[in-house]
Structure formats: structure tokens, C-alpha cells
Amino acid sequence: MSVSLWCEETEEAHGQVEEVDHDYEDRSPGKGQARGSAQLRAPWDPTVSGHRVIQRLLQMEERYMPSNLYIALMQRDPERREELTKWSLEVCCDRGCDEAVFPLSVSLMDRFLSASLSLPVSPYCLTAACILIASKLTECENITADTLCAAAEYSFLPSNLREMERVILATLRWDTAAVTPQDFLPHLVATVDERKDGDTDSQEPLSALRRHSDTLVAMCVCDSGFLGVPPSLIAAASMNSALRGLSTQGPSVLAHMSERLAELCQTDPVVLQCYSEMIESVLRQRLRNGLQGTPMGKDEEMDENERAGTPTDMRDIDF
Structure with a gap:
């Protein structure tokens, strides 16, 4: 029997899903309209997360980086x-x-x-x-x-x-x-959650943290200035910025979380902080571009030194 690897699928409609197994989570697209029939996704399995998986992803990410020549050409134009x-x-x-x-x-x-x-x-x-x-x-x-x-x-x-x-x-x-930043985010979120020492009163919902991190990752992927930055560093810096924008905890707790993220991604905390500030700077600029043409009072103007907020919806950012 002859087998071809070429993509020769047809446009025939797939069968409809009649019942939803409650052992699985419904996939609900965050934006736009859902396509076709009900879509299912297996729930998060904590046994396939953690330091071992992150180490494996770190070993693989260099393989999928674009060339230095391409990065230089894209950043020039x-x-x-x-x-x-x-x-x-x-x-x-x-x-x-x-x-x-x-x-x-x-x-x-x-x-x-x-x-x-x-x-x-x-x-x-x-x-x-x-x-x-x-x-x-x-x-x-x-x-x-x-x-x-x-x-x-x-x-x-x-x-x-x-x-x-x-x-x-x-x-x-x-x-x-x-390997993309999205591959690191669930493992980083799970690890940060484990390191909060049970202080449930000050914990921000993990779903909000993941949402904001997804938004910042998408912004970095669009921006050619982040070409050549390892996916692990983009994911960690995006989550660090999201933590700074969401958390009401003190500087010492945030510094500890930043150090933990840097340790997981095998990078220097100073480097992580530098990219976090770069993400916040780009975010402020794009939010400012999105607000151009909108009348604002003096009390509503954005302070240059103000910590960047992280909007839940990507549509709030001028990509």
C-alpha cells in the first residue's frame, strides 16, 4: 500500500461531537468565534510539569531560533x-x-x-x-x-x-x-503557584496571571525587537511583568518570584529584569499609540514612570 506524507486533505466537514465527556475541559476560545463542533482538551496533568520538563524545553529551544543574519535584517527593517x-x-x-x-x-x-x-x-x-x-x-x-x-x-x-x-x-x-514561549508558560505558572508559601489572601487568580502573560507574549512575538530572544526568556519576562502589574504583594516577594523565574530559565535575574522592563516600555508605547486621538484629561494622562498595566484583552493593545 502506497502512503504519502503530503498534505492532501479535503475540505469535507468533520463529524459533529454529540456528547461531551465531563472528564475533559471544554476549549473556549478567548477571542473571536468558536469554530465548528465542540472542542475538547485534556485537563492539565501536574505529573508532566515541573523542573524536568522545563530543562528539556531549554535544551530544545536553541534548535528553533532563526539565524543571526535574518534577525539583523528584520530588526533593520x-x-x-x-x-x-x-x-x-x-x-x-x-x-x-x-x-x-x-x-x-x-x-x-x-x-x-x-x-x-x-x-x-x-x-x-x-x-x-x-x-x-x-x-x-x-x-x-x-x-x-x-x-x-x-x-x-x-x-x-x-x-x-x-x-x-x-x-x-x-x-x-x-x-x-x-518550542515557543507558550510551551513554558503553564510550567512557570505552576511553579510560581507552588512558591507562594500558602499566602492565599494575597494570591492573584492564576487564570488572570496566565491571561496577562499570554497577552504580553503575543506582543513580544509581534515586535521584531524581541527576535533572537530565547522563548524561555520571553515567557519568564512576560510572566514577571504580569506579576508586577497584578500583584499587591511587597517588593521582596516580587523579587523572590523574579529570582525563581530566572533560576528556572537558567538566566541572570538582572537579565530577566532588563527584559521585563523592556516589555513594560513597549507595552506603554503601544497603549499610548492605541489611545491617540482619544480626548484625555490631565488626570487621565499616563505617567511615564508609572508601572505598566497588563490588559486582559489583546484588543486593548495597538499591535
Whole structure:
């Protein structure tokens, strides 16, 4: 029997899920509309988290970094990349994709461009193909080719999208399960929760911490200034900034959590603090850009030295 590895799936509708097993959690897209039938996800398993898993991810993340030449080129002229990443984020949010789809799709795009050092005829077709591959890897019901073509206002055909998908897979030698900041976040959240010494009165809900961290990670993925920064450091710095923005605890407790995050990611606490401040600076700037044109009184103006807030909804940030 002949077996082909090429992606030759059809656009036929999948069967509908009749019943939901209550042993699993419903996947509820945070933004946009849910696609198709009910989607299920296994609950978080604490036995596959912790220091051992983080160490394994740290060993693998260097393998999926773009080249230094590509990083230098993109940081010299970031507009085109940021245009494509912003469109990718809009598509993922509008279509209710899993939060892991967007950073993985951008990682695939960066690695492909790092290998080719040239944009294809249709850059949006490349971006859509990366979203399609990332969706297949992370979601039970992946986004369809027709949906991506519609999102791009039919600037390319489904056949063009599938051909681009094959080119990406061949270029990356089918090594598509890249390590992204989203892979570190659940382990870092679980570890921070364990280190709070039972002070439940001052603990912020973990769901809010994860939400804010996801938002900051998405902002870093869009910003070419963070190209070349290891995913572990982006995840840790985003969570550190989220803790600073959410927590009502004292500086000593926050400093202890920062040291713990730096230890887990095998980086210096000063480096972690530097990137946390960089994230907060970028966040303030993008929030300020988003508020331009809105009348503000003197009492509502943002103080330059004020600690950056972390909005729950990505739409609050001008990406």
C-alpha cells in the first residue's frame, strides 16, 4: 500500500461531537468565534510539569531560533514582518484559534524566511500556510484553507495555500513542532503557584496571571525587537511583568518570584529584569499609540514612570 506524507486533505466537514465527556475541559476560545463542533482538551496533568520538563524545553529551544543574519535584517527593517505578524494575530483572534497557534505560526514563518532570506510572491499566502500548519499541530479542529483564503480576501487560492504549505514543510524538513514561549508558560505558572508559601489572601487568580502573560507574549512575538530572544526568556519576562502589574504583594516577594523565574530559565535575574522592563516600555508605547486621538484629561494622562498595566484583552493593545 502506497502512503504519502503530503498534505492532501479535503475540505469535507468533520463529524459533529454529540456528547461531551465531563472528564475533559471544554476549549473556549478567548477571542473571536468558536469554530465548528465542540472542542475538547485534556485537563492539565501536574505529573508532566515541573523542573524536568522545563530543562528539556531549554535544551530544545536553541534548535528553533532563526539565524543571526535574518534577525539583523528584520530588526533593520521591521515594518514588513510586523505587518504580517499583526495580520496573523488578527486571523487567529477572529477565528478563535488556540493561544498556541499564533506564536507557533510566527516561529514557522521566521524559520522559513531565515532559511530562504526572501519573501515569496504572496507574503500573506506564506503567513496563512504557517497558520494552517500551526493549527494542525495544536488544535483538534484545525482552521480550514477556505477560511484563510477568505481572511486574505482571496488574494490567493486554496491550491496556492496547499502548495505553499508543502514548500514550508520541505524547507523545514517537517520539523515543525517548535518550542515557543507558550510551551513554558503553564510550567512557570505552576511553579510560581507552588512558591507562594500558602499566602492565599494575597494570591492573584492564576487564570488572570496566565491571561496577562499570554497577552504580553503575543506582543513580544509581534515586535521584531524581541527576535533572537530565547522563548524561555520571553515567557519568564512576560510572566514577571504580569506579576508586577497584578500583584499587591511587597517588593521582596516580587523579587523572590523574579529570582525563581530566572533560576528556572537558567538566566541572570538582572537579565530577566532588563527584559521585563523592556516589555513594560513597549507595552506603554503601544497603549499610548492605541489611545491617540482619544480626548484625555490631565488626570487621565499616563505617567511615564508609572508601572505598566497588563490588559486582559489583546484588543486593548495597538499591535
